[in-house]
Amino acid sequence: MSFVTVRDVWQSYDGRPILERVNLDVDEGEFVSIVGASGCGKSTFLRLLLAQEQPTRGAIRIDGGHRAREPGRERGVVFQRYSVFPHMTVRDNIVAGEAFDTHWGRFRGAKLTAARERADAILDRIGLSHVAQNYPATLSGGMQQRLAIGQALAARPRILLLDEPFGALDPGTRIQMHDFLTELRAETPMTVFMVTHDLGEGFKLGDRVLVFDKPRWDPQDPAAFGATITYDFDARQGGIPFQGLLDKYPSLRAAE
Amino acid sequence: MRLINRVPSRPVGLMLGALPFVAIILAYVAGSEIRLAANPADKLLPALDTIRETAARLFTETDKRSGDILLWQDTFASLRRLFLGVGISALLSLSIGMAIGLLPYARKGLTGFVAVLSMVPPLALLPILFIVFGLGEVSKVVLIVIGITPFMTRDLSQRVLDIPVEQIVKAQTLGASSFVIALRVALPQVLPRLISAVRLSLGSAWLFLIAAEAVAADVGLGYRIFLVRRYLAMDIILTYVIWITLLAFVIDWVLKRISERAFPWMGAGL
Ligand SMILES: Nc1ncnc2c1ncn2[C@@H]1O[C@H](COP(=O)(O)OP(=O)(O)OP(=O)(O)O)[C@@H](O)[C@H]1O
Ligand SMILES: [Mg+2]
Numbered sequence: 001m002s003f004v005t006v007r008d009v010w011q012s013y014d015g016r017p018i019l020e021r022v023n024l025d026v027d028e029g030e031f032v033s034i035v036g037a038s039g040c041g042k043s044t045f046l047r048l049l050l051a052q053e054q055p056t057r058g059a060i061r062i063d064g065g066h067r068a069r070e071p072g073r074e075r076g077v078v079f080q081r082y083s084v085f086p087h088m089t090v091r092d093n094i095v096a097g098e099a100f101d102t103h104w105g106r107f108r109g110a111k112l113t114a115a116r117e118r119a120d121a122i123l124d125r126i127g128l129s130h131v132a133q134n135y136p137a138t139l140s141g142g143m144q145q146r147l148a149i150g151q152a153l154a155a156r157p158r159i160l161l162l163d164e165p166f167g168a169l170d171p172g173t174r175i176q177m178h179d180f181l182t183e184l185r186a187e188t189p190m191t192v193f194m195v196t197h198d199l200g201e202g203f204k205l206g207d208r209v210l211v212f213d214k215p216r217w218d219p220q221d222p223a224a225f226g227a228t229i230t231y232d233f234d235a236r237q238g239g240i241p242f243q244g245l246l247d248k249y250p251s252l253r254a255a256e
Numbered sequence: 257m258r259l260i261n262r263v264p265s266r267p268v269g270l271m272l273g274a275l276p277f278v279a280i281i282l283a284y285v286a287g288s289e290i291r292l293a294a295n296p297a298d299k300l301l302p303a304l305d306t307i308r309e310t311a312a313r314l315f316t317e318t319d320k321r322s323g324d325i326l327l328w329q330d331t332f333a334s335l336r337r338l339f340l341g342v343g344i345s346a347l348l349s350l351s352i353g354m355a356i357g358l359l360p361y362a363r364k365g366l367t368g369f370v371a372v373l374s375m376v377p378p379l380a381l382l383p384i385l386f387i388v389f390g391l392g393e394v395s396k397v398v399l400i401v402i403g404i405t406p407f408m409t410r411d412l413s414q415r416v417l418d419i420p421v422e423q424i425v426k427a428q429t430l431g432a433s434s435f436v437i438a439l440r441v442a443l444p445q446v447l448p449r450l451i452s453a454v455r456l457s458l459g460s461a462w463l464f465l466i467a468a469e470a471v472a473a474d475v476g477l478g479y480r481i482f483l484v485r486r487y488l489a490m491d492i493i494l495t496y497v498i499w500i501t502l503l504a505f506v507i508d509w510v511l512k513r514i515s516e517r518a519f520p521w522m523g524a525g526l
Binding site: 050052070071072073075076077079081082083084085086087088096097100101102103104105106135136137148151152155157 | 420422423425426427428429430431432433435436439440441444445519520521
């Protein structure tokens with residue numbers, strides 16, 4: 001059975017369908033990019049994966065578990081904005097990734113020291129150790145997103161959801177963030193869902209690229225039907241699958 | 257150049273700032289001199305020198321009967337009532353405001369109630385308070401609490417609701433319970449707002465305090481002003497008014513400094 005299973009999911013607001021009949025299977029460690037027209041329901045799908053909302057119909061399960069009723073530690077998230085806590089220093093934001101799960105939401109004494117050391121290691125990794133004592137407002141957009149990713153990873157989620165995480169960044173910073181994310185994934189394999197408006201970005205980072213669109217369209221009433229996954233591209237090997245097929249199965253070559 | 261783009265230089269700005277004060281003092285002095293020239297016993301607009309002498313006397317001379325300096329006694333009594341009232345209001349509005357902002361059940365249950373409560377004119381309740389709590393300290397403190405808590409509660413609950421939902425969701429994905437979200441995410445972000453709500457409410461708090469003292473008290477700044485009104489002692493009244501203004505100003509300034517010191521992450525947002 002696949003790691004993340006989405007079965008016949010529908011979502012409507014005020015009786016207006018946004019998503020319909022969404023089915024999806026994702027293996028552990030896959031990076032899934034999600035693209036689609038503005039307003040077609042990509043963020044809605046992410047909110048469903050996050051369990052921030054419940055689908056009107058259907059079920060989403062992780063590793064065969066129960067349907068989640070609210071967000072929790074197994075699903076990490078990075079939004080386009082507002083993902084870090086403005087009243088905590090950069091380092092405390094990372095520590096919060098572990099500390100929020102405790103009764104008082106903070107560590108004391110030896111635990112705090114240990115958590116700070118782990119946080120410093122993460123900060124080193126995401127290249128923010130020089131601003132550890134600063135507040136997020138003093139950071140650039142790219143640094144804030146790196147912090148948000150680091151914070152989400154500190155909680156060790158099983159799947160990571162990214163909603164246009166680099167949408168507000170300039171092209172140069174965006175490419176840096178791509179490299180950063182690719183490196184992170186090489187070190188710690190994780191299952192990632194990323195919504196993006198940048199097709200190139202989707203294909204570059206993703207193992208799969210899902211396209212959300214409305215399969216049915218009523219010209220009299222454009223809001224009558226919802227969107228679903230209309231394409232599911234294999235984005236490995238630069239989006240051209242099977243080009244390594246012969247290397248993988250040399251026996252096929254004989255038939256050539 | 258457009259008027260909206262003309263900015264005064266620093267000295268000119270300072271002069272402009274001082275202008276209304278100078279104008280009002282000059283107007284007062286002129287009025288006072290005209291009246292005193294016509295009638296040296298006039299009490300309505302005492303000369304500045306008279307006020308200064310009265311002030312010096314009020315701040316230093318002890319009362320013959322009690323042996324205390326009345327002005328300081330009035331000040332301590334009034335400030336005590338003010339701080340108690342404002343402090344209780346701050347605690348109440350913080351807890352209710354956070355509950356309304358974070359918990360849908362509390363929001364459904366309390367929003368309408370607080371909105372209606374804030375429409376009740378507090379001064380109209382004063383007789384009831386005197387009947388229920390007697391003429392002592394309690395009724396005065398309660399008047400302040402009733403007067404400013406609804407406004408502060410609405411302000412603070414709105415501030416909690418203004419916290420981006422992304423942050424609340426993020427905290428949940430880090431495993432935070434409702435309690436941890438209240439304590440570590442919402443509370444630190446509404447505390448600066450609490451201080452500014454207190455600063456905004458202090459004006460009304462003074463109003464309710466002085467009103468309550470004027471009606472029934474035996475010590476307090478408001479009580480004294482209304483007492484000496486019978487003797488048309490304008491020099492004393494003016495001294496008290498200036499003194500109250502100064503106190504209010506200092507309290508406001510201290511609160512502002514506190515929030516600048518305590519919430520460095522707010523940056524220029526204060
Ligand atoms: N809570 C809600 N209540 C009512 N309608 C909603 C709600 N959330 C989203 N919608 C509607 O659902 C539709 C899909 O919204 P969604 O944010 O998922 O789109 P999106 O694909 O993420 O768009 P974008 O690319 O612009 O971010 C929109 O028409 C939006 O108005
Ligand atoms: Mg979106």
